[in-house]
Structure formats: C-alpha cells, structure tokens
Amino acid sequence: xxxxxxxxxxxxxxxxxxxxSSPPKKQSFNMNHAKNIDDISTxxxxxxxxxxxxxxxxxxxxxxxxxxxxxxxxxxxxxxxQNLAKSKGGLISDDYRKTIWPLLVGVTKEEMTxxxxxxxxxxxxxxNQVVLDVNRSLKRFPPGIPYEQRVxxxxxxxxxxxxxxxxxxxxxxxxxxxxxxxxxxxxxxxxSSFPLLCRLSHGPKAPLAPFMQTTMQPTQHLLNYMLPVxxxxxxxxxxxxxxxxxxxxxxxxxxxxxxGHSLNRYTDVVRLYDYFLCAPPLFPxxxxxxxxxxRGDEVRACECDMAMLHCLLSRxxxxxxxxxxxxxxxxxxxxxxxxxxxPEVAALxxxxxxxxxxxxxxxxxxQAALRARNNPSLxxxxxxxxxxxxxxxxxxxxxLATATVLLGVYVYYRPDxxxxxKYHESVREL
Numbered sequence: 372x373x374x375x376x377x378x379x380x381x382x383x384x385x386x387x388x389x390x391x392s393s394p395p396k397k398q399s400f401n402m403n404h405a406k407n408i409d410d411i412s413t414x415x416x417x418x419x420x421x422x423x424x425x426x427x428x429x430x431x432x433x434x435x436x437x438x439x440x441x442x443x444x445x446x447x448x449x450x451x452x453q454n455l456a457k458s459k460g461g462l463i464s465d466d467y468r469k470t471i472w473p474l475l476v477g478v479t480k481e482e483m484t485x486x487x488x489x490x491x492x493x494x495x496x497x498x499n500q501v502v503l504d505v506n507r508s509l510k511r512f513p514p515g516i517p518y519e520q521r522v523x524x525x526x527x528x529x530x531x532x533x534x535x536x537x538x539x540x541x542x543x544x545x546x547x548x549x550x551x552x553x554x555x556x557x558x559x560x561x562x563s564s565f566p567l568l569c570r571l572s573h574g575p576k577a578p579l580a581p582f583m584q585t586t587m588q589p590t591q592h593l594l595n596y597m598l599p600v601x602x603x604x605x606x607x608x609x610x611x612x613x614x615x616x617x618x619x620x621x622x623x624x625x626x627x628x629x630x631g632h633s634l635n636r637y638t639d640v641v642r643l644y645d646y647f648l649c650a651p652p653l654f655p656x657x658x659x660x661x662x663x664x665x666r667g668d669e670v671r672a673c674e675c676d677m678a679m680l681h682c683l684l685s686r687x688x689x690x691x692x693x694x695x696x697x698x699x700x701x702x703x704x705x706x707x708x709x710x711x712x713x714p715e716v717a718a719l720x721x722x723x724x725x726x727x728x729x730x731x732x733x734x735x736x737x738q739a740a741l742r743a744r745n746n747p748s749l750x751x752x753x754x755x756x757x758x759x760x761x762x763x764x765x766x767x768x769x770x771l772a773t774a775t776v777l778l779g780v781y782v783y784y785r786p787d788x789x790x791x792x793k794y795h796e797s798v799r800e801l
Contacts, residue, residue, distance in 0.1 A: 430460045437467050444474070453649040457701075459694055461645035468558045468641065473567050475648040482566035489526045492533040497544050501532050504549045513557070527561045528553055534565055539573045542583040550628035551579065554640055578652040582627055592720070593653060594619045594626055599715040600660040603707050608667045615675045621684040622659045629655055635689050646697055653709050654700065661699040662691065 426434075437455060440447045452474050455462060462468045473483075492498065505528050512521055531552050536544050551571070555564040571579045581589040597619055602609035624632045629647050631640050647655055663670070663684065673683050 427460070430463060433458070433460055434463055437463065437471075441467065441470060444470070449474070449477075456645040456649050457697075461642045465558050465641065468645070469560065469563065472555070472559055472644075472648055473563050476567060476570040478563065478566045478570060482569075483562045484565070486527070486530050486534060486561050486565065489530050492530060492537070495533050495537060497536060498529075498533065500546075501529050501544065501549070504546055505529050505532075508549050508553055512553070524556070528556055531556055531561060531564055531568060535568050535572055538569060542572060542580070543585060545582050545587070545627065547624065547627040547632060548579070548582070550631040554629075554631045554644060558641060558644075576652055578647070578655075581652075590623075590627065591619075592716070594622060594656060594659075595716050595719055596653060596709060596712055597622060597656050597660045597663075598719060599712045600657055600703055600707050601663055604660060604664050604703055605667055608664065608670060611670060611675060612663075612680065615677050615680045617677055617680045617684065621681050625659055625687075626655055630658075630687075633687050635687075639691070639693055642693055643697075651704070651709075654704060657700040657704045657707075658696060660703060661696045662687070664699065665691070665696055 433455070440451065440455070452471055456471065456475060462471055505525050508528070509521070512524060516524070528549060532544065532549060536542055552564070552568055555567050558564075559567060571577055572583060573580060581593055584590075598609065598612075601612070629640075630643050634640050634643075643655075643658070666684070666688075669683060670680065673679055
C-alpha cells in the first residue's frame with residue numbers, strides 16, 4: 372500500500388518556525404504525490420492542560436449537566452450529546468471526552484477490542500513509514516512523561532494507525548494522519564480510539580476518507596471551498612488573497628489534521644475535535660475561512676505579496692478565540708451551503724487549470740527553444756536555407772547567429788512542429 376505524500380519540493384518553503392522564504396507558485400504544487408507534512412508546516416509543541424482556581428459559572432453548570440448525562444447515558448440521545456459538544460466550552464474535560472467522543476460517531480462497545488502487538492503488524496508495507504511519522508510526532512505527546520511511557524505511547528500510536536489501514540486496505544495512509552490518531556489516542560486510549568478512527572476514515576460521510584484516496588486531488592477540491600466562503604464573508608479580503616495568489620496551501624495542514632498539527636495548545640485542539648466529531652465533514656474548511664476573516668486586519672496590513680501573506684497565514688496565533696470562531700464558522704455554513712457553492716468552486720478550478728496549462732506551455736516553449744539553440748544540425752539546416760535569400764558577402768558568423776536566433780524564435784512559438792517532425796523522422800528510420 373502506497374501512501375499519499377505532499378510534494379512541495381518545487382521551490383522555497385515557508386516554515387512555521389521562521390523560514391519565510393517564498394512558497395511554491397500557485398498550482399505548481401502536485402496534489403497527487405505527497406511529502407512529509409512537516410515540509411509545509413512544522414508541528415508545534417503542545418502545551419497541555421493547566422489547573423485553574425477559577426471556572427466560568429456557565430462551564431461549571433455545564434459540567435454538572437454532563438455528569439448527570441453520563442450517570443444515565445442510555446437516557447441521552449445523540450442530539451443531546453452533540454449539543455453538549457458544540458456549545459460553549461465543548462466537553463470541558465478529557466474524562467468526559469473519553470466516553471462521549473465514541474458516542475458522537477456511533478461506536479458500540481462490541482467494536483472496542485483489544486489491539487494486537489506491534490510485532491504482529493511489523494511486516495505491513497506501511498510499517499516503516501508509519502514508524503517514521505510517529506517518531507516525528509514527539510512534540511504532540513504530553514511533556515515530561517517517563518521514557519518508558521513515551522515509548523509505550525509511540526507503539527500504541529503505530530498499532531492504531533496500522534490497524535485501520537489493514538482493516539481498509541483501499542485507504543492510502545497520508546502523512547498527517549498520525550496527528551489525528553494521537554489526539555484520539557491521548558483522549559480515548561488504545562481500545563476506544565481504534566473504532567473511532569475507523570469511523571472517521573471509512574464510509575460515505577467519513578471526514579478523513581477524502582484524504583486517504585489514491586491522490587490528494589479530492590482533498591484539494593474540498594479545500595477550494597474555503598475561497599468562495601471567504602468571498603461571501605468578506606469580498607475585499609478575498610480579493611486581497613487572490614491578488615497575491617496565495618491559494619489555499621497555507622491551510623492544508625490545518626484541514627488534513629483537524630488543526631492537530633498546527634496549534635500549540637492542547638485544549639484548543641480537543642475543543643475543535645469536540646465540534647468536528649459531530650459537524651458536517653466539510654465544516655473544518657469553514658473554520659479555516661472563519662480564521663482568515665478573524666485575522667482580516669492583519670492580512671490587509673501585510674504587504675500584498677504571496678510569500679509574505681503565506682507566511683503570515685501559516686502561523687496560527689496562540690490566542691485565537693475559538694469559541695467565537697466556531698460561532699462564525701457555523702453562521703458561514705448556514706448561509707453558504709456547500710451544494711450552492713459547487714458552481715463557484717468548479718469555475719475556480721477551471722481557471723486554475725487554464726493557468727496551470729499556460730504555465731506548462733510557457734515552460735515547454737522555453738525548454739524547446741533552449742534545445743533548438745543547442746542543436747547544431749537544425750541550426751546548420753536553417754543556415755543553408757538563409758544563404759539562398761541573403762545577399763552575397765554576409766559573413767559565416769553573422770549567418771550562424773541569424774539562423775540560431777530565428778530557430779529559437781520559431782521553436783518558442785511552435786514547439787509542437789519541431790517535436791512532431793522529430794517523431795516522424797524517428798518513425799521513418801524504424
């Protein structure tokens with residue numbers, strides 16, 4: 372089984388840790404092959420829960436409500452669990468999430484089976500890649516845990532991921548999947564997190580399923596919905612991004628990992644997961660648009676340059692008010708149904724395809740012209756033809772220079788004729 376990787380080795384990169392050199396040109400990024408997601412943005416080191424002496428009275432009341440529901444979970448329907456997860460403060464505590472997260476996606480007790488050992492899975496084709504990614508995810512583990520516990524957690528994460536892709540061999544592992552898996556594992560443990568991750572990865576409405584296809588094109592298509600949503604919310608801001616040709620690549624790690632790769636605060640990550648687990652599959656894209664809207668003043672104050680804006684947007688501040696952002700995203704979703712946006716997304720992708728083809732054609736012409744200038748046989752042929760029309764006494768050097776320039780111009784504008792001629796000549800020689 373081959374994995375989806377994000378190929379960004381087509382120019383300078385903008386790294387969240389401070390390397391803000393120019394990102395790749397828009398659409399030069401190939402969604403069908405992927406490198407490590409760290410090449411797009413470096414994972415932040417998570418800051419875990421801190422104890423506070425004061426709690427918002429509303430949250431205290433909600434805590435009592437959740438505990439009452441957990442005391443008799445059979446009397447609580449799915450809509451009530453969803454309302455608790457979406458409303459202010461989310462599910463508050465991982466002690467509550469451990470039980471409620473599986474309920475939000477319909478996991479049953481029968482699905483919660485003991486995992487196999489890591490040795491039993493070590494022959495899987497994806498084993499080495501998964502281990503490599505897990506080893507890179509140490510910043511997402513609780514800080515200060517003993518070495519033995521950390522190693523055990525790494526092994527559990529590797530087993531969790533391999534179990535899912537063994538269960539569904541048609542799914543392609545993508546680098547960034549482990550960021551989602553580690554969040555589920557930290558909250559729910561190795562028994563409950565497996566069926567939970569399965570529900571998120573497989574099925575017609577599974578939110579992670581588009582990321583696990585043969586290519587990443589479905590992911591890019593869904594992420595493109597961010598742009599018309601942004602335009603509906605703030606046309607001037609959308610025009611600013613379009614003018615700078617920023618595209619959507621800055622938000623790709625957010626979407627692929629449900630922000631688990633990019634946020635510093637663990638409490639922010641699990642709060643978003645509370646909401647995403649019971650929201651429509653495309654809702655994280657609307658959260659992305661809401662974040663850009665919230666940071667609109669920063670965007671307008673930034674120089675209208677692709678590299679500068681990409682660098683700015685890629686960095687998620689630690690103090691984002693996610694409760695407000697989720698309210699904005701909900702409003703954007705209610706006002707802009709994805710079905711209604713399909714024509715705009717299709718038109719956007721057609722324009723991007725035309726731009727991509729024109730860029731490829733320009734590159735093809737430049738390469739053909741360069742090859743032609745370095746092809747002595749073609750130059751000599753054109754030089755002989757020029758001798759018929761130029762007046763006597765023209766020097767050989769001038770004739771050669773003229774032939775070279777004319778051939779370069781000809782091939783630049785009509786490379787197809789040159790290539791077709793070479794093809795027919797090769798066929799005649801067979």
